[in-house]
Amino acid sequence: MLTFNNEKLKSVLRCPICNSEMDISYENSATLFCKGAKKHCYDFASGGYVNLCRPGQSGGGDSKQAVRARSDFLDLDYYAPVRDKLCELLCSLLETQKQPIVIDAGCGEGYYSTAIAKNDFALAGFDLSKFATDAAAKRAKREELHNAFYGVASVFELPIADGAADAVVNIFAPCVESEYSRVLRDGGYLIIACAGPDHLLGLKRAIYREIHKNNTRADMPTALSKIDSVRVKYEIDLNSNEAIKNLFAMTPYYWKTSQEDVKKLDGLDSLHTEIDVIFEIYKK
Numbered sequence: 001m002l003t004f005n006n007e008k009l010k011s012v013l014r015c016p017i018c019n020s021e022m023d024i025s026y027e028n029s030a031t032l033f034c035k036g037a038k039k040h041c042y043d044f045a046s047g048g049y050v051n052l053c054r055p056g057q058s059g060g061g062d063s064k065q066a067v068r069a070r071s072d073f074l075d076l077d078y079y080a081p082v083r084d085k086l087c088e089l090l091c092s093l094l095e096t097q098k099q100p101i102v103i104d105a106g107c108g109e110g111y112y113s114t115a116i117a118k119n120d121f122a123l124a125g126f127d128l129s130k131f132a133t134d135a136a137a138k139r140a141k142r143e144e145l146h147n148a149f150y151g152v153a154s155v156f157e158l159p160i161a162d163g164a165a166d167a168v169v170n171i172f173a174p175c176v177e178s179e180y181s182r183v184l185r186d187g188g189y190l191i192i193a194c195a196g197p198d199h200l201l202g203l204k205r206a207i208y209r210e211i212h213k214n215n216t217r218a219d220m221p222t223a224l225s226k227i228d229s230v231r232v233k234y235e236i237d238l239n240s241n242e243a244i245k246n247l248f249a250m251t252p253y254y255w256k257t258s259q260e261d262v263k264k265l266d267g268l269d270s271l272h273t274e275i276d277v278i279f280e281i282y283k284k
Contacts, residue, residue: 101124166188
C-alpha cells in the first residue's frame with residue numbers, strides 16, 4: 001500500500017529523462033509518470049520507493065548486507081544525539097516556513113530522514129543503492145509517514161526542480177555543491193555532516209597500530225556562504241560483538257582495512273569509543 005501522498009513534494013519531482021513534471025497514477029498499481037511528450041513511467045516498488053536513475057545509472061551504492069548492518073546498528077540509537085541535533089537545526093533554520101521541503105542527498109536506510117519527516121517537513125530522500133532506498137521507504141511505512149518520498153538516484157543528478165528545496169542535508173555522503181545549489185531556493189540551507197577529529201577513535205584503537213585523527217573533508221562547498229558550525233561530541237559503550245562489527249561495516253574503514261586488522265574485532269565483545277560529528281551549515 002502506497003503511503004506517500006504529499007502534493008507539495010510531488011510537485012517538485014522531475015523526470016530524470018526529460019525533466020518534466022511528475023504525477024501519480026493509481027491504475028492497477030501506483031506509478032509515477034511524467035507529463036512530457038513521451039510520458040515516461042516509474043513504478044513504485046512493493047517497499048514504496050521509486051527507481052529514478054537515468055538509464056544505465058542504477059545498480060551502485062551499498063550492498064544489501066551493508067545496509068542491513070547499518071540499519072541494525074542505527075536502530076540501537078547510539079547516534080540519536082546526532083539525529084536529534086540535525087532535526088533541531090532544521091527546525092530552527094526553517095521555523096518560518098510552512099512544511100518546508102528538505103532533500104536528504106545520500107539518505108541511506110532512512111534513519112535521519114524519517115526523523116526529519118516526523119517534524120512535519122516534506123522529505124525527499126535519494127540514494128544510489130536500491131537496497132538502502134528500499135529500507136528507507138519501509139522505515140517510513142512503519143512510521144506511517146505520508147510526507148516522505150524515497151527514490152533511487154545519484155546525488156550528482158537529483159530528480160528535483162531547480163530552486164525547489166528549502167534545505168538539503170548530506171550525512172556522510174558525497175558533497176556535490178553544484179547540484180545541491182541548483183535544487184536549493186535562494187536563502188535555502190545546506191547542512192553537511194562531517195567526521196570530527198575524534199570520531200570513532202576507540203574503534204580505530206581496537207584495529208590499528210597507528211592512530212590518526214580525522215582530517216577536514218576535501219569536498220566542502222566553496223561558493224555557498226558558511227554561516228555556522230555545530231559540533232556533537234559524546235562517548236558510547238558497545239556491549240556486543242555484533243554491534244561492534246556493524247559499526248565497523250558502516251564506516252569507510254571497512255573497505256580500506258587489511259583482513260589481518262579486521263580479525264582483531266572477532267573476539268571483541270565490548271568497545272568504548274568517541275562519537276564526534278560536526279554539522280557545517282551553508283546558505284545560498
